[in-house]
Amino acid sequence: MRHFTQRARTRALKTLKQAALASVLLAGAAAAMAQGADTPIGTWQTIDDHTGQPKALVQITQDNNGELNGKVIKGLGPNDDPQRRCTACTDARKDQLILGMTIINDMKKSDSGWDGGNILDPENGKIYKCKMHVEDNGQKLVVRGYIGISLLGRSQTWNRVQ
Template sequence: MTATRWLGLATLTVLFATSALAQEASVLGRWTTIDDATKKPKSIVTIYEEGGKLFGKVEKLFREPNEEQNPLCDKCEGALKNQPILGMIVLRDLKKDGNEWTGGTILDPANGKTYKSKIALEDGGKKLKVRGFIGIALIGRTQYWMRAE
């Protein structure tokens, strides 16, 4: 086989491998959360993996100029009571389960409550379906987070 053919074959192999990786979207990264009432961006949560589990940390809050820019979680309990929401880990211990990540929890700083949670990618990785629930997944609330730029 000539050097030109080898180079062509190597180029095709790299292109196919890169294409396959690009198609496999990841839940990791920055996500814009949307306020249920106003439908406006509420925060940016960064999802990262540690020890085979997913976690989500509040990276940024979208607040009105007249609002407290770094509010405390006054409704949280325990160690999180009166801690800054900015930098808080709100998504914890999700494990890969087929096309979803399940078995973890999500904290709602607005009411200080922690719920069971599961997440899944939608719309080719542009949207994240986030489900918080009590007991079984049928009883709960779903939010859609958009991938942050």
């Protein structure tokens, strides 16, 4: 009888541990979903300024310092070449593949969104100061690249990819 009771206790304890783990995982998933509406973390479809067509997918992640960085994970243009390189870049990214390239660096949380970082335009190799914020319940990301002050720049609106 004692052996049976010990086995029942072990099973009950295992079930409780699994339930607790499931609860923690569900809470984490709920928190991530809630955060998704007000954070740029995720995958975004960029739009070509000239054609208005989808251009690339950029994945934005958060590093251990809480800063956001974004890299090109897929080209979407009709003439997109996965072997295309950033020939116009003048920094360490010179002649590197655009696919897999980090183009957004060091974005920090601010009162109005994220700023303090920079963004590379692989088309012309120029690096701009950057600020961004989410809109439309987290479905749109307004990215502004500028020189000097924010008034001297341009904005793009990217669409979240589910």
